[in-house]
Amino acid sequence: MAAPAQGRGRRAARRADRGGADLTVAGTPPEDGPTQTRVLRVARTEAADPEVPLPEYATAGAAGADLRANFAPEARAVGCLLAPGARALVPTGLRLEIPAGFEVQVRPRSGLALRHGVTVANAPGTIDADYRGPLGVILVNLGAAPVRLRHGERIAQMVLAPVTRARFEAVEALSDTPRGAGGFGSTGRG
Template sequence: MVAIRVIREEGADPSVPLPSYETTGAAGADVRANLPGGASITLEPGQRALVPTGLRIEIPQGFEVQVRPRSGLALKHGITLPNAPGTIDSDYRGPLGVIVLNAGQEVFEITHGERIAQLVVAPVVQAAFEAADTLSDTARGAGGFGSTGRG
């Protein structure tokens, strides 16, 4: 198990739980909105907002934390993350905010303490990018979008 150190932002509500796995087989830990003064954020259809979590995290070198949408919010309300999966690098120590987009057709209210996204811890491999004169041939070649079948 990888340890992710967490501190709360000054002024964050300490009663909002830290990220947690809701089941023993969960890949993502749910993270919650920690809104100043316990307020809420209203998102009109097509609107996006940066939702504070009130947290800062320390990720070990060699890992990242991916920020992903919650499937229930996406299916039921059209709530998603426009940059999913978002990446939090191991050397970032700033506030953890989640960019939330209302892709639905109804107004959606994000309430204080609501589970808004999930965090997935993943290993990272850094590559050495090298200039080359040629690339190896493959059966696909330069075939791009949709070249291997429908969609």
Template sequence: MVQIAVIWDQGADRAIPLPSYETPGAAGADIRANFAPDFREEGMTLAPGFRALIQTGLRFEIPNGYEVQIRPRSGLALKHGITIPNSPGTIDSDYRGPVGVILHNASNQPFHVAHGDRIAQMIVAPVVQAQFAVVDGLSATARGDGGFGSTGRS
């Protein structure tokens, strides 16, 4: 098991739960909105088509060789059209700043985010870094250089 060191950001509400796996087989740990004191009571409403950075009140120390991926919650996406535009968002192992989640309202209805709401899920994943080399040619494949939609119905 990988351990992620967590500290509270300045002004964070420490009563908000840390990221947690809601079921024994869950791959993603739910992460919550943690608004600054001036916004806790009102939260934030995302108008249709708009996006905003929602703070979590957390900072992570992720072990070298791992990343944290931030992904949408499927229920919010299906029921309310709430997604993450840069999904999956990546938190690198050498980043120590505040963790925020960019939420986008892809629906035609306003969506309210309350203090403490589960807004996303985070996945801890291993990272492999590659070396890049310029070569004279690439090996041939059946697909070749066929682009978008070249393997079937698009």
């Protein structure tokens, strides 16, 4: 079971009462530590089970906060059976308000990938700062056996990451480098 939320102020609690909440920061180092922390506002979807914990960092040094499956009421008892080779859009029951200048990356959990071959089909999934819809995780079963995903189970992890956008400038020629056009294994193996 997830660790209890820490450091949630009265404002965050009030927001939670209205259906939104600040990202739970259990396991986050103190504010004056080397790790940057940002408030990421989270709202539960209408169909979400509020008993499923918000994303949480499992340890003080974790880069990703674990995301849990949050199925609609009629699917909660059975979850989702992922046949070998099959994909599913698994609901997290969450909507995010990502701060401007950031994105959220949805990445696989290595344990699920190693033990069952279950990974994120579009890894890393990109959640845009201006997206306000439900956060879904596209899981694929690359293993040989069917895998049942259970309601409330940790299925993936999300990383809040800064974004640098490009301003594209069309030019006639690019600067020279020793690599030039060599790629795709041009430096050999070993």
